[in-house]
Amino acid sequence: MRGDRVEIVIDAGGEVRTYVIEATRNGRRVEIETGRGVVTVSEVTRSGTPVRTARFMATRILALVEHPAADQNIAREVPEPQQAGSSG
Template sequence: MRGDRVEVVIDAGGEVRTYDVVATRNGRRVEIETGRGVVTVSEVTRSGTPVRTARFMANRILALVEHPAADQNIAREDIEPHLPGSTG
């Protein structure tokens, strides 16, 4: 979904670098795969064809943050606490 974003923070030998992989067009999404010490973050089309790919060594990753593109109303509902006895 356009607006999906994955932020990868890595240790680059004495400094910290941040990389963003963003779904740039409608119908594209960002997928994460891990295997054999490598993390692959790809922007893919609806059919699953990779458009852009970034690969990182897993032992260098400090943080991997997914920022899904979501409707504001849905996100607000997920964040609001539901207390026992309250309506809504």
């Protein structure tokens, strides 16, 4: 879904780098595959054709964070916490 994105944080030998793969158009999605020590993150079309692909060594990945697209029907407000207190 457009707006889906995945952030990949890797150890680049003395520094930390962050890469972002995002579904850039309607109908596209981001898929993650793991195999043989390699993590593949791809933006794919509805039919499954990869548009962009990034491959990372699994041993170098510090974090892999998925950010789903925001649903327009869900309220994004955070309710205020109610405080436990004395009433009198």
